[in-house]
Amino acid sequence: MSMFRIFDVAGSAVSAQSQRLNVVASNLANADTVAGPDGSAYKARQVVFQTALMGPPGQRDSTAGVRVSTIAEDNTPGRRVHDPKHPSADAGGYVTFSNVNPVEEMVNMMSASRSYQNNIEVMNTARSLLVKTLQIGQS
Amino acid sequence: MIPRLSDALDFQSQALVLRADRQRLIASNIANADTPGFKSRDFDFADALRTATGSTQAGQGIADDILQPGGKSAPRLRYVQPNQTHLDSNTVDMDRERAAFVDNAVKYEATLRFINGSVRSMLDAMKSHNQG
Numbered sequence: 001m002s003m004f005r006i007f008d009v010a011g012s013a014v015s016a017q018s019q020r021l022n023v024v025a026s027n028l029a030n031a032d033t034v035a036g037p038d039g040s041a042y043k044a045r046q047v048v049f050q051t052a053l054m055g056p057p058g059q060r061d062s063t064a065g066v067r068v069s070t071i072a073e074d075n076t077p078g079r080r081v082h083d084p085k086h087p088s089a090d091a092g093g094y095v096t097f098s099n100v101n102p103v104e105e106m107v108n109m110m111s112a113s114r115s116y117q118n119n120i121e122v123m124n125t126a127r128s129l130l131v132k133t134l135q136i137g138q139s
Numbered sequence: 140m141i142p143r144l145s146d147a148l149d150f151q152s153q154a155l156v157l158r159a160d161r162q163r164l165i166a167s168n169i170a171n172a173d174t175p176g177f178k179s180r181d182f183d184f185a186d187a188l189r190t191a192t193g194s195t196q197a198g199q200g201i202a203d204d205i206l207q208p209g210g211k212s213a214p215r216l217r218y219v220q221p222n223q224t225h226l227d228s229n230t231v232d233m234d235r236e237r238a239a240f241v242d243n244a245v246k247y248e249a250t251l252r253f254i255n256g257s258v259r260s261m262l263d264a265m266k267s268h269n270q271g
Contacts, residue, residue, distance in 0.1 A: 003159045006166045013170030020173075049174040054167075064167040066174050115173055118233070122166045125244050129162070132251050133155075137258045 003133070005063050006126040008054050010119040012065035017116040019068050020047045024109045027100045034088045035078070035096035042098035044074040044105075074099055144261065151254045153191045157184060158247040160214060165240045168219075168231050175227035179219040181239065187214035 023045050035041040050069035076099050084093035161184060171177040191214075221230040 002156070002163050006163050009163070009167045009170045017173075049171075051171055051174050051177055063163055064171055064177070066170050111173070118169055118172070118237070122169055122240065125240065126162065126166065129244060129247055132248060136251065136254055 009065045010122045013119040020112040031100040033098045041078045044100045172231045179231045180216045182214040
């Protein structure tokens with residue numbers, strides 16, 4: 001029954017989106033992290049989605065799920081603030097913060113949670129359709 | 140006798156299989172709504188059903204062919220023409236996919252009811268007159 005594959009597809013999307021939410025959470029948590037003694041502050045991370053074909057090897061069909069291929073680090077330089085009294089200031093009196101952009105992360109979070117909801121709804125619909133299919137000929 | 144019983148259900152079951160296929164396809168479009176470069180796909184249901192049931196009259200065992208992807212009666216997939224372009228060249232239009240998903244789910248249920256209806260009328264026909 002090909003409908004059962006929907007759970008694999010929507011499930012792969014749900015787990016990919018939850019990974020994206022995890023990364024957003026870790027970015028937001030580190031939004032105000034300053035550079036340590038080695039001078040490297042936290043770098044924002046982004047998940048990269050990729051289409052993953054479903055089904056056992058050798059008989060893959062057109063159904064496409066999704067998976068996280070890599071988690072890429074954002075290499076733009078972090079925000080630098082002149083604050084000579086700060087304990088983490090460098091020789092020039094500058095403090096390097098992480099390069100997380102909180103506005104971008106919030107937008108990312110909204111998008112991820114909407115996609116998560118959509119896929120849950122897909123699963124619920126597929127479940128109710130399958131239950132009704134199992135009741136063919138009854139009642 | 141048995142073929143006559145199954146023929147009545149054959150058309151609806153082909154339609155049901157195609158509806159399930161389309162449901163799966165739209166689910167995979169929705170799952171890939173955020174995948175860069177993913178192209179949304181769909182198939183023309185009327186066309187696919189005509190192909191599937193048209194070949195039923197010519198030969199037998201077609202229902203197995205439809206379930207098998209890549210078989211000669213598997214529905215031909217087409218890329219959806221996007222209304223708006225995305226920077227990451229993803230062509231999934233969430234509004235369209237949601238609408239298609241709900242539409243297909245309702246029609247799947249309708250097909251189920253048709254099947255239930257013919258099963259029930261067949262059962263009624265099998266009952267003897269004094270059974271109620």
